[in-house]
Amino acid sequence: MMEAQLNGLEVDKIRSDFPIFGRLINGKPLAYLDNSATSQKPAQVIEAMSSYYREHNSNVHRGVHRLSIEATLAYEEAHKKTAHFINASSMEEIVFTKNTTESINLLAYSLMGLLKKGDEIVVTQMEHHSNLVPWQQAARKTGARLKFIEIGSNGELKREGIESAITKNTKIVSAIHVSNVLGTVNDVRHIGQIAHENGALFAIDAAQSVPHMPVDVGKLGCDFLAFSGHKMLGPTGIGVLFGKKDTLGSMEPFLYGGDMIREVSFEESRWNDLPWKFEAGTPNIAEAVGLGAAIDYLRGIGMDNIESYGKSLVRYAYEKLSSAGNIEIYGPPPEKRSSLISFNIKGMHAHDLAELLNAEGIAIRGGHHCSMPLMHLLGITGSARASFYLYNTREEIDRLCEAIGKAKAVFKV
Numbered sequence: 001m002m003e004a005q006l007n008g009l010e011v012d013k014i015r016s017d018f019p020i021f022g023r024l025i026n027g028k029p030l031a032y033l034d035n036s037a038t039s040q041k042p043a044q045v046i047e048a049m050s051s052y053y054r055e056h057n058s059n060v061h062r063g064v065h066r067l068s069i070e071a072t073l074a075y076e077e078a079h080k081k082t083a084h085f086i087n088a089s090s091m092e093e094i095v096f097t098k099n100t101t102e103s104i105n106l107l108a109y110s111l112m113g114l115l116k117k118g119d120e121i122v123v124t125q126m127e128h129h130s131n132l133v134p135w136q137q138a139a140r141k142t143g144a145r146l147k148f149i150e151i152g153s154n155g156e157l158k159r160e161g162i163e164s165a166i167t168k169n170t171k172i173v174s175a176i177h178v179s180n181v182l183g184t185v186n187d188v189r190h191i192g193q194i195a196h197e198n199g200a201l202f203a204i205d206a207a208q209s210v211p212h213m214p215v216d217v218g219k220l221g222c223d224f225l226a227f228s229g230h231k232m233l234g235p236t237g238i239g240v241l242f243g244k245k246d247t248l249g250s251m252e253p254f255l256y257g258g259d260m261i262r263e264v265s266f267e268e269s270r271w272n273d274l275p276w277k278f279e280a281g282t283p284n285i286a287e288a289v290g291l292g293a294a295i296d297y298l299r300g301i302g303m304d305n306i307e308s309y310g311k312s313l314v315r316y317a318y319e320k321l322s323s324a325g326n327i328e329i330y331g332p333p334p335e336k337r338s339s340l341i342s343f344n345i346k347g348m349h350a351h352d353l354a355e356l357l358n359a360e361g362i363a364i365r366g367g368h369h370c371s372m373p374l375m376h377l378l379g380i381t382g383s384a385r386a387s388f389y390l391y392n393t394r395e396e397i398d399r400l401c402e403a404i405g406k407a408k409a410v411f412k413v
């Protein structure tokens, strides 16, 4: 099948790199369709982390002995790979954190000093809690006002809403790139232009875009970009905050302590160079190595190929699900979305559906997807969500649709 081909590589071959696909769930082959929550990990990532612990384990930036030098080189190499992956100018622009959530918290804390009463922070109405709650807190603590770019009925941001929300009083604009609920791919480049015309800093929550499409921070024109390793074949416990060198350089650190300092006296301290100024304490070294291996894997396949394969899967799923009947699909048409679909079967709770699908070996997510205000706007408390990645197949989507049919029969809807 044409679409099972990815840059000349069989999806079967890709699947064979992922040990978890050897598992049966309730006696059925695993159909893992919960990739927006977290992705599965190829043997190459697992092996890179295991080999780091078996052969190179030590602390970084602290020793002159052989293992410490090897660990430091591996850790710094992971920063360099990440910089190259998103086209940052150097590893100084790559701060490792725990995840997207921590990256955005770092930003909100560090930028709080810029804010005062009368200033504005602008986000969109489709933010994940990670790009909403930290800014709510920053606004509350500084007296700044939090404003929202509105969503239209098509699940896209209103073009005129961008221009009306961002004003000369706006100091920070932080926008989600790809919605984890609607799948909408936002024109973040345009939002960034308007932010900069008004003298504001511009940040992107790229948790759902970096794993699925080529992302180039130069082309997007952002000051900051946050994402998580675990959604892009990497391990949990490693996230990224990209920041432009000059901007990061002028910001206050978020956490204080070891490794982030250059010099300390009893009275005061001076900060280390970038990015270490923002990486206090012993970092997640093996996880950084794992992220580097995930990036190698993704680059080996090609982000363009991954994006087009994801689009072909979502188009197929959208068409099949739309014709299923008694279903409500949220968000824009497939050509305007990334590789995920949220939906509800009328008369069935999303959790009931997720449980019935689990009995068939199919993993989807049901719930509010950490986006309660968006759920409120949609007039629902939750949805089912199927999200795809490079190892998924049309056959798994067929299984999803068949299992939904069975679930509807059980619920008589």
Ligand code: C6P
Pocket: 036, 037, 038, 099, 100, 101, 102, 128, 130, 131, 176, 178, 179, 180, 205, 207, 208, 228, 365, 369, 370
């Ligand atoms: N969304 C989902 O199932 P963390 O947990 O920090 O790695 O990522 C947070 C996050 C931030 N922004 C967006 C757009 C996201 O989708 C997520 C994570 C998962 O949708 C878990 S709630």
